Amino acid sequence: MTALTLSTAAAAGLRADAIVVGVAKGAEGPVVAPGAEAVDKAYDGRLAAILETLGASGAEGEVTKLPAPSGFKAPVVVAVGLGAEPEKDRAFTAESLRRAAGSAARALAGSKKAVFALPVSDPADAGAIGEGALLGAYSFDAYKENGSNGKNGKAPLAEVALLGGKPRDKAYKAAVERATAVAEELNRARDLINTPPNDLTPAAFAAIAQTAGKEHGLKVQVHDEKALAKGGYGGILGVGAGSAAAPRLVKLSYRHPKADKHLAFVGKGITYDSGGISLKPAGHNETMKCDMSGAAAVFAAVVAAARLGLEVSVTGWLALAENMPSGSATRPGDVLRMYSGKTVEVLNTDAEGRLVLGDALWAASEENPDAIVDVATLTGAMVLALGNRTFGIMANDDAFRTAVHEAAEEVGEDSWPMPLPEHLRKGMDSPTADIANMGERMGGGLVAGLFLKEFVGEGIAWAHLDIAGPAFNEQGPFGYTPKGGTGSAVRTLVRLAELTAAGDLG
Ligand code: BES
Ligand code: MN
Ligand code: ZN
Numbered sequence: 001m002t003a004l005t006l007s008t009a010a011a012a013g014l015r016a017d018a019i020v021v022g023v024a025k026g027a028e029g030p031v032v033a034p035g036a037e038a039v040d041k042a043y044d045g046r047l048a049a050i051l052e053t054l055g056a057s058g059a060e061g062e063v064t065k066l067p068a069p070s071g072f073k074a075p076v077v078v079a080v081g082l083g084a085e086p087e088k089d090r091a092f093t094a095e096s097l098r099r100a101a102g103s104a105a106r107a108l109a110g111s112k113k114a115v116f117a118l119p120v121s122d123p124a125d126a127g128a129i130g131e132g133a134l135l136g137a138y139s140f141d142a143y144k145e146n147g148s149n150g151k152n153g154k155a156p157l158a159e160v161a162l163l164g165g166k167p168r169d170k171a172y173k174a175a176v177e178r179a180t181a182v183a184e185e186l187n188r189a190r191d192l193i194n195t196p197p198n199d200l201t202p203a204a205f206a207a208i209a210q211t212a213g214k215e216h217g218l219k220v221q222v223h224d225e226k227a228l229a230k231g232g233y234g235g236i237l238g239v240g241a242g243s244a245a246a247p248r249l250v251k252l253s254y255r256h257p258k259a260d261k262h263l264a265f266v267g268k269g270i271t272y273d274s275g276g277i278s279l280k281p282a283g284h285n286e287t288m289k290c291d292m293s294g295a296a297a298v299f300a301a302v303v304a305a306a307r308l309g310l311e312v313s314v315t316g317w318l319a320l321a322e323n324m325p326s327g328s329a330t331r332p333g334d335v336l337r338m339y340s341g342k343t344v345e346v347l348n349t350d351a352e353g354r355l356v357l358g359d360a361l362w363a364a365s366e367e368n369p370d371a372i373v374d375v376a377t378l379t380g381a382m383v384l385a386l387g388n389r390t391f392g393i394m395a396n397d398d399a400f401r402t403a404v405h406e407a408a409e410e411v412g413e414d415s416w417p418m419p420l421p422e423h424l425r426k427g428m429d430s431p432t433a434d435i436a437n438m439g440e441r442m443g444g445g446l447v448a449g450l451f452l453k454e455f456v457g458e459g460i461a462w463a464h465l466d467i468a469g470p471a472f473n474e475q476g477p478f479g480y481t482p483k484g485g486t487g488s489a490v491r492t493l494v495r496l497a498e499l500t501a502a503g504d505l506g
Helices: 037-042 047-053 094-107 123-136 170-194 202-216 225-231 234-240 288-308 353-366 380-386 398-410 422-428 444-453 490-501
Strands: 003-006 018-026 029-032 063-067 076-084 113-117 159-162 219-223 248-254 262-273 313-323 335-337 343-345 371-376 391-395 415-417 461-466
Touching: 003 123, 003 170, 018 037, 018 047, 018 094, 029 047, 037 047, 047 063, 063 094, 076 094, 094 113, 094 123, 113 123, 123 159, 123 170, 170 288, 170 490, 202 219, 202 248, 202 262, 202 288, 202 313, 219 225, 225 234, 225 248, 234 313, 234 335, 234 353, 248 288, 248 353, 262 288, 262 353, 262 490, 288 313, 288 371, 288 490, 313 353, 353 371, 353 444, 371 490, 380 391, 380 444, 391 398, 391 444, 398 415, 398 461, 398 490, 422 444, 444 461
Parallel strands: 003 159, 018 076, 018 113, 113 159, 262 313, 262 371, 371 461, 391 415
Antiparallel strands: 018 029, 063 076, 219 248, 248 313, 335 343, 391 461
């Protein structure tokens, strides 16, 4: 893990491999961002002109490396683009700082220590830069010969010192602690998502949750296949029936002694989605190890809430199963009896996420929390609707959906509110059972949301985040987002827990 500290030392004297400065895109060329005054001065005030000569514009994500000015202990200056210069008297947004810090940290893979001299106007800016740096420094090399030092990789940046904050100030210290906890847990979610499905089985995931629970003072209860059968969790068992790796339902409880609100987070944890008997065609299952991204996000958020000591109760539910075809697999046409007692006719075994979530949502509802948020890589339809970087938000309560959307915006996660049109419900009518697991093809993301809604307890505010688009990045890395598992929704969930603790949500 990359270490993050605040420093007030002068940039020139700091022993480091690089100094990171910000450059914005001004009306007449690149503009050096606040925070880099001393560095600019050491170049005789010519940094912007030098950067322009090198072809830099200040565009978001642009990275320009140049030799440090004489007298500097660090050999290299890394100028990172912040995008358009803010209007007069406006600061850079937290998200532009987060992205720039991420791009810089990625460009510095292979170096040991970097000093970040980006614009910091308040503790939140320092937190955003720290978060971006730690998230950008992420790499997954557990399966590479020689780890990150092998021929395919460079070791991630090991140490980040932030300039511009006040290391003795409580608010700055808290911002760095928060950034560290959130980024480390988010990176852990990425590790889980990237771990191949032959190793990350439901039982393996549950064991990891148990270990983390011990470390962070969480209560962890694991329902194995026997307990699931005894409890009547027909959805989770039905999805896991075809796999040699049995399903699990994991409950993680974080309780603050002074909490007066209780949030439940529910995550889809399909450790591999082959589609089951309704097998996915080639081209659609190579990345389906990512189908447990919702459970990974929930796990990370509960641990982060505990590490931050938030004054709230948070229960995380991980619905873990592997969706495989075999002689014991659920068939299209089978009817499952869900934990809620409702029966479901399985018309397509590839619509498995809603089955495991239905059971977990009902289990979460039994505790009557103040709100439930589920996170799932649920439908390809949501990817078609919103693309690869935006998750959809559905809810049974318009005000709650808006609150979740605003929380996501605050932490820099792209999302968009989606409706749950009642008329789509009848497409899931089944001649045999209470409901079918498939409905109309059009609006498939909303149909899935309507299915889930049936398994939420009466009167409980509920939101559903369909992260099928942003959960796994198959394209190149950008900002603080790596290739592979992204950790989508972790920061939104943590923010929701914070807002609830502060009494600002529901
Ligand atoms: N895990 C998939 C959804 C998915 C698609 C996630 C692409 C990430 C990227 C889900 O289980 C699924 O297969 N959904 C089906 C539902 C359909 C059969 C009703 C889909 O979206 O095609
Ligand atoms: Mn599926
Ligand atoms: Zn799936």
